[in-house]
Amino acid sequence: MKKENLIVFDIDDTLTKSEHQHQKAYVQAMKSFGITKINQDWKSYKNMTDSYILKKNYETNFKKKFSFSFIPAFEEKMTTFLREMPKTKEINGARNSVDFFMKETDYAICFATGSLLQPALLKLEQAGINFVPNLVETSNNLFTREEIVHAAIQKAKSYFQVKEFKNIISVGDGIWDARTAKNLGVHFLGIGNKNVSDFKEEGIQSHIEDWTKFNFEKVKKELEIT
Structure with a gap:
């Protein structure tokens, strides 16, 4: 058709x-890279995306400009944490x-x-x-x-x-x-x-x-x- x-x-x-598992794995991944001061009031962000929220917290913690080149390593770590959690079910x-x-x-x-x-x-x-x-x-x-x-x-x-x-x-x-x-x-x-x-x-x-x-x-x- x-x-x-x-x-x-x-x-x-x-x-x-998956929102709960996602947020848990996301925060765990940030902490594993030394991003420990995390604003978890998600609705307070201008853009509700993983990359933007990661950028804001990265820059707050490390006092330097965020680069998209950080994403692959972070993404791998976050996915590893997700795999350790119960499998995602459908709505x-x-x-x-x-x-x-x-x-x-x-x-x-x-x-x-x-x-x-x-x-x-x-x-x-x-x-x-x-x-x-x-x-x-x-x-x-x-x-x-x-x-x-x-x-x-x-x-x-x-x-x-x-x-x-x-x-x-x-x-x-x-x-x-x-x-x-x-x-x-x-x-x-x-x-x-x-x-x-x-x-x-x-x-x-x-x-x-x-x-x-x-x-x-x-x-x-x-x-x-x-």
Whole structure:
């Protein structure tokens, strides 16, 4: 089926039950490199991405400019810590929903996450989510969510050979996901109840508790997609 539209998936707590493990491994990795003074008020950061938060804490602790060249070693250490934790599980219904979009709709899929790449791939693999690595965009070389989602969309255009998607729906569990979608002018579907009050304040049009509650026709109606 020709793909004319696009779904952009966040990963942590959107497709995988992994935010807690992710944050724990992330902090452990920072400490292992001597970054011990860590601001863990994640919502206080301008950009909710692993690379940006690492940059801010790196510069606070070491009093020198951060370089992306630090990412590979940090990413390897963080992934090692993640592997030592219980395996990541899917958000209820996530696997079936991803397969639904790919097999039964004209919506292409891609993944845009503030996570670093190797941890992101590990979480998707452990949760049994069907994905193409080339369609996963992360924060390894980018600091902002807008850059990440935009890059994921460009990857999807290239992979599915689509010049422009008619409709793009971004799916995420965080207020930063909703604001990123708004900034990029794409539709947004909120998932999970953790940030539902923030979603309401942002005036989002469509929200589901988890993927078992997903009704695509209802979502399209709420988002006014014909």
